[in-house]
Amino acid sequence: MSTDTAAPGLVVEVGGTAPGRPAVGRAFRALLWRDVFVTGRELVPFLLQVVLQPVFLLFVFGKVLVELGFATSQYSDVLLPGVIALTAFLTALQNTAFPLVIDFSFTKEIEDRLLAPLPTALVAVEKVVFALLRALVAAAVMFPISWWVLGTLPVEWGDLPALTAFLVLGSLVGAVMGMTLGTFVKPNRINIVFAVVLTPVLFTGSTQFPWQALDTLRWFQVVCALNPLTYVSEALRAQMAPGVPHLPLWLCAVALAGFLVVFGVTSLIGFRRRALD
Amino acid sequence: MDTGGAQRPADPAVQVTDLVKRYPGRPVNAVDGISFAVQRGEVFGLLGPNGAGKTTTIGVLTTRVLPTSGAASVAGVDVAADPVTARSRLSVVPQRPNLDRALTARQNLVFHAAYHGVGRAERNRRADALLEQLGLGGRGGDKVDDYSGGMAQRLLIARALMHAPQVVFLDEPSTGLDPQARLFVWDRVRELRDGGITVLLTTHDMDEAATLSDRVGIMDSGRLLALDTPAALTRSLPGSATLDIDVERAPEDTGEAVLAALASLAERVEQVEQVADGSGLRARLYLSGDAAALVGPVSEALAARRARLTGVRIGEPSLEDVFLSLTGRELR
Numbered sequence: 001m002s003t004d005t006a007a008p009g010l011v012v013e014v015g016g017t018a019p020g021r022p023a024v025g026r027a028f029r030a031l032l033w034r035d036v037f038v039t040g041r042e043l044v045p046f047l048l049q050v051v052l053q054p055v056f057l058l059f060v061f062g063k064v065l066v067e068l069g070f071a072t073s074q075y076s077d078v079l080l081p082g083v084i085a086l087t088a089f090l091t092a093l094q095n096t097a098f099p100l101v102i103d104f105s106f107t108k109e110i111e112d113r114l115l116a117p118l119p120t121a122l123v124a125v126e127k128v129v130f131a132l133l134r135a136l137v138a139a140a141v142m143f144p145i146s147w148w149v150l151g152t153l154p155v156e157w158g159d160l161p162a163l164t165a166f167l168v169l170g171s172l173v174g175a176v177m178g179m180t181l182g183t184f185v186k187p188n189r190i191n192i193v194f195a196v197v198l199t200p201v202l203f204t205g206s207t208q209f210p211w212q213a214l215d216t217l218r219w220f221q222v223v224c225a226l227n228p229l230t231y232v233s234e235a236l237r238a239q240m241a242p243g244v245p246h247l248p249l250w251l252c253a254v255a256l257a258g259f260l261v262v263f264g265v266t267s268l269i270g271f272r273r274r275a276l277d
Numbered sequence: 278m279d280t281g282g283a284q285r286p287a288d289p290a291v292q293v294t295d296l297v298k299r300y301p302g303r304p305v306n307a308v309d310g311i312s313f314a315v316q317r318g319e320v321f322g323l324l325g326p327n328g329a330g331k332t333t334t335i336g337v338l339t340t341r342v343l344p345t346s347g348a349a350s351v352a353g354v355d356v357a358a359d360p361v362t363a364r365s366r367l368s369v370v371p372q373r374p375n376l377d378r379a380l381t382a383r384q385n386l387v388f389h390a391a392y393h394g395v396g397r398a399e400r401n402r403r404a405d406a407l408l409e410q411l412g413l414g415g416r417g418g419d420k421v422d423d424y425s426g427g428m429a430q431r432l433l434i435a436r437a438l439m440h441a442p443q444v445v446f447l448d449e450p451s452t453g454l455d456p457q458a459r460l461f462v463w464d465r466v467r468e469l470r471d472g473g474i475t476v477l478l479t480t481h482d483m484d485e486a487a488t489l490s491d492r493v494g495i496m497d498s499g500r501l502l503a504l505d506t507p508a509a510l511t512r513s514l515p516g517s518a519t520l521d522i523d524v525e526r527a528p529e530d531t532g533e534a535v536l537a538a539l540a541s542l543a544e545r546v547e548q549v550e551q552v553a554d555g556s557g558l559r560a561r562l563y564l565s566g567d568a569a570a571l572v573g574p575v576s577e578a579l580a581a582r583r584a585r586l587t588g589v590r591i592g593e594p595s596l597e598d599v600f601l602s603l604t605g606r607e608l609r
Contacts, residue, residue, distance in 0.1 A: 030392045109378060
């Protein structure tokens, strides 16, 4: 019995001869397609969710304060790269943390994907890749919006490769940090942890100020150096506002790669702990 | 341990050998050294109370729980050594619905097949066929949130079949379903067997185990206490039939004396158990012969003690009785 429908048995096809090794690559692409498919249907809510906060940040600090004379127009040069870095980083972080807590602890919807024929670690990697895609979309949308809010956009085509590279790197770090939080924190504590983690990340990521200018506030400079977001902001600033003091690109790349390795390992450990008993 | 007369010991669909699972920080093993084999095309039931280790056993076999020691294989694949291949040959109908609520019912089926590498045309064809077979035709476009418990259970069964697995695991398949939905699920399980699929189900419902399973393994506290066909398990009890009687005994008589009198009534009474003693006495007689023929002698014996027979029920011994005799406890 190889085909079925009219057959009395409730069966599409008997798995008679044992198939070979399953196609892991196809399974991975199908998982990714599922996430993209679901997001595609709710693109507008998704964009509102991730873009609204940075847009207001940009508008109030980059436009309103400048118009009122409390900040100079150079300040928007400092702010814009930071806000784009923030958008990518936090979008990625939130996209791995919250859904995983809900999936693992309450709906268990992820179980069907954990039973797909691919290694458990690749299910985690798919989540990270998907978070990266969402973060890049959010960051990309920020460029035209910034142009609309500020009236200028200090980006040239030649900046794109480096900007893309650091947005990818920064989003990956955000995604693995999010997965680490989402898999290690107890579900009933996740709201508290987010409040305690997100706000400091938001304000110590050198998004609203250049890191090197913190010389006079040494302890805060040290704190900011521990936040991976600092290196994304600084790298983007190097491209978009070269006149503002910034960390060298190579240093940003090394720091982000280091964070990626550390949190990459912790996120895989955390995911495995939740996926397997 | 009796493995129930396995006819084809070679090439079983499921093989479990000395399986142990201990969760970190727990004082006892959740699964404590069990071994059994399920033949291809067989419906195998694991029967036991909650906490017996059934779900953990299924968890190991479906690659979601890592065994502490021992070996387990499904469709010829070692689940611990090669979980990826094992997952392509098995599927799971979980105890609690875990449908993808961001998708419609039909999309749940189609995406599941896509995860398993089934081609686009084929997975669409299978989804439509299975929705129809499970009585969900026309409801495929609904969000799964709108599904009732019974419909969700049917959709879970359909999803489990989308990648043509060789072994299907059903964890408490009818828990929480109304009687009609339960019968529907039972019929589908029989159809699975007719289609040549091996089924391993867990249940704490002895009716379900006895009705559906070719063989039943009885589990308690992580151990497999007995394993055989439902008929052979009940035959292993002291008697082949039971007679439950309610007695209103004389005021000066004692329950023990009445039981003793009943036990000595005939050779055919193999065992007498006091089931309950509230206002009256309720006893269960395990018999080797015809239960109906003994009702008269019992009544006379009681009359002689000035006791009154107030209720009689003749029964075949059930798996519940087997569990009772193995553990000294009721199943639930």
